[in-house]
Amino acid sequence: MKNKIRIGCGAGFSGDRIEPAIILAEKGELDYLVLECLAERTIALANKRKIADPSKGYDPLLERRIETLLPYLVKNKIRLITNMGAANPIEGAKKVIEIAQKQGLKVKVAAIHGDDINENLKSESFEIFGNEDIALELIKKHQSPVTINQSPIISANAYLGTDGILEALQADAQIIITGRVADPSLFLTPMIHEFGWKTDDYDLLGKGTVIGHLMECAGQISGGYFADPIKKSVENMENLGHPFADVFADGSAIISKVEGTGGVINLQTAKEQLLYEVINPNEYYTPDVIADFTSVKLQEIAQNQVRVTGGGGKEKPKNFKVSVGYKAFWQGEGEISYAGPSSLERAKLAGETIENRLKSQFKEIQVDYIGINSTFGDKWLSEAETPISEVRLRVAAKAKTQADAALIGEEVEALYTNGPAGGAGVRKYVNEVIGIISVLVDRNKIKPKVTYFES
Amino acid sequence: MKLYDIAHSRAGDKGNISTLSLIPYNENDYEMLCQIVTVDKVQQHLAGIVLGEIVRYEMPNISSLLFVCTDALAGGVTTSLRMDTHGKALSYQLLDMEI
Numbered sequence: 001m002k003n004k005i006r007i008g009c010g011a012g013f014s015g016d017r018i019e020p021a022i023i024l025a026e027k028g029e030l031d032y033l034v035l036e037c038l039a040e041r042t043i044a045l046a047n048k049r050k051i052a053d054p055s056k057g058y059d060p061l062l063e064r065r066i067e068t069l070l071p072y073l074v075k076n077k078i079r080l081i082t083n084m085g086a087a088n089p090i091e092g093a094k095k096v097i098e099i100a101q102k103q104g105l106k107v108k109v110a111a112i113h114g115d116d117i118n119e120n121l122k123s124e125s126f127e128i129f130g131n132e133d134i135a136l137e138l139i140k141k142h143q144s145p146v147t148i149n150q151s152p153i154i155s156a157n158a159y160l161g162t163d164g165i166l167e168a169l170q171a172d173a174q175i176i177i178t179g180r181v182a183d184p185s186l187f188l189t190p191m192i193h194e195f196g197w198k199t200d201d202y203d204l205l206g207k208g209t210v211i212g213h214l215m216e217c218a219g220q221i222s223g224g225y226f227a228d229p230i231k232k233s234v235e236n237m238e239n240l241g242h243p244f245a246d247v248f249a250d251g252s253a254i255i256s257k258v259e260g261t262g263g264v265i266n267l268q269t270a271k272e273q274l275l276y277e278v279i280n281p282n283e284y285y286t287p288d289v290i291a292d293f294t295s296v297k298l299q300e301i302a303q304n305q306v307r308v309t310g311g312g313g314k315e316k317p318k319n320f321k322v323s324v325g326y327k328a329f330w331q332g333e334g335e336i337s338y339a340g341p342s343s344l345e346r347a348k349l350a351g352e353t354i355e356n357r358l359k360s361q362f363k364e365i366q367v368d369y370i371g372i373n374s375t376f377g378d379k380w381l382s383e384a385e386t387p388i389s390e391v392r393l394r395v396a397a398k399a400k401t402q403a404d405a406a407l408i409g410e411e412v413e414a415l416y417t418n419g420p421a422g423g424a425g426v427r428k429y430v431n432e433v434i435g436i437i438s439v440l441v442d443r444n445k446i447k448p449k450v451t452y453f454e455s
Numbered sequence: 456m457k458l459y460d461i462a463h464s465r466a467g468d469k470g471n472i473s474t475l476s477l478i479p480y481n482e483n484d485y486e487m488l489c490q491i492v493t494v495d496k497v498q499q500h501l502a503g504i505v506l507g508e509i510v511r512y513e514m515p516n517i518s519s520l521l522f523v524c525t526d527a528l529a530g531g532v533t534t535s536l537r538m539d540t541h542g543k544a545l546s547y548q549l550l551d552m553e554i
Contacts, residue, residue, distance in 0.1 A: 040532070041532075041533050220465075225465070226465075228463070231459070231480075268478065268480070271476070271478045271517050271519055272463065272464075272465040272476060272478065273465075274517065275467075275474070275476035275478075275514075275517075275521050276465055276474070276476070277467030277468065277469055277474055278521065279469055279472055279523050280512070281512050281514060294512075294514055295516060296517065297516060297517075328534050329534070331536070364536060365536075366536035366537065368537075374537075374539070375537075375538060375539045375544040376504065376544070376548050377503040378503060379502070379503055396536045397536070398536065433533065433534060434533065435534045436470075436532075436533045438470060
């Protein structure tokens with residue numbers, strides 16, 4: 001058993017930059033590299049691609065990431081754990097093998113699947129009721145099982161825990177491609193594997209989950225999504241480094257980044273990330289443990305080094321959280337700018353005109369004045385002081401069909417000749433919107449599966 | 456003075472819930488923030504955006520507050536018509552509060 005391992009996080013979302021992961025793999029002296037690439041809705045969109053082509057449905061950047069990283073991973077004996085399998089871990093794993101063979105590299109790859117329960121969800125064993133509010137309420141109360149009765153469901157993926165990944169690590173897989181797995185579990189599994197932690201030692205699992213949570217958004221703890229030139233300066237943003245954690249067998253860690261990279265890791269960045277997306281710091285639910293964040297201690301021990309101690313946990317929940325993706329509606333949007341004297345007055349006239357033209361046909365219409373009220377709401381519209389140098393009108397509405405959604409942008413475009421003076425720079429968009437509802441399902445009904453491939 | 460002058464914040468999202476941290480630059484200001492930045496004050500400040508209940512968690516271990524705001528994202532991240540579907544900018548709306 002080791003006493004210390006180093007885990008790097010090279011990606012914090014599906015569209016993340018690739019360069020910082022390469023630097024970690026090349027110079028980070030890592031034992032493990034984690035790439036977290038799967039937001040709530042990403043897997044539903046991936047499932048749509050899989051339905052269109054059964055050989056697709058893994059992360060669209062998987063090829064680029066693996067092609068650039070694999071030589072470093074093999075040379076430096078780093079094990080990769082990533083949820084880039086998205087809706088199709090098996091095909092993702094096969095793609096890794098194909099790339100390895102092309103590069104003449106020997107690797108053992110494991111695909112972790114079994115999270116896709118879309119078929120089961122349609123069967124009798126899962127009751128259907130409720131709307132999103134009810135589902136969220138039930139999640140809070142931790143009841144089960146529920147699903148939804150909304151528009152057609154296109155995906156249902158359970159957040160798996162460490163089980164499948166642990167089996168793959170024990171079987172010496174070097175590259176582990178998962179579907180939906182709780183983000184902190186991607187980091188917690190190597191700790192369990194290397195330190196011999198028991199999977200019912202909830203105190204240690206809670207501590208490891210805290211470390212995983214701090215790491216899972218990559219650049220967010222190393223100065224990305226943090227910088228504010230007035231109050232929180234961050235140097236060398238363009239070369240922002242992603243973090244690594246030296247994790248110790250007692251469940252403590254030191255979070256740092258590769259020497260020479262940009263960004264900053266300090267008490268402030270660590271605190272912001274610790275509280276990020278936490279809805280109850282006393283009980284942070286994962287499939288492995290219910291972690292406690294209220295006993296975590298953070299300490300800045302050197303430049304760009306934060307020590308994490310404390311934290312804990314209690315018994316894992318009886319249910320898995322399941323993200324259900326459904327076809328919600330078509331969204332139509334149109335934008336147009338007004339500038340110079342009376343810009344806000346003309347924009348408002350345009351907004352009212354559009355609303356009057358559309359209101360009989362669309363129930364939900366959003367009218368925003370970008371630069372005035374589009375983020376913080378109408379309070380700011382009434383307080384806006386004229387003259388305003390420019391304002392951009394945005395109109396958005398929900399529609400049942402693609403053709404109906406297109407009408408929104410068409411009406412905004414028609415303001416060129418049928419609206420107030422000086423309207424400029426129209427853009428119009430139509431998008432199919434996939435909604436996500438979170439529900440709970442008895443964990444005994446869902447078993448992770450592991451499939452191996454070798455190049 | 457605004458909260459922005461003495462504290463920083465990051466917004467997070469889960470479904471229709473927005474989480475807003477409030478972290479003083481100087482840990483000695485934590486007690487004062489606990490007293491001044493009450494749930495009522497935040498509810499008032501975010502009126503029109505946050506429609507549901509707000510729960511405040513005190514975290515003396517890291518000298519920080521966490522506001523968990525329900526019904527805050529116009530129905531939820533994935534189906535909101537707002538520009539900022541995640542409510543990512545709400546951290547700076549909180550920091551805009553006069554104290």
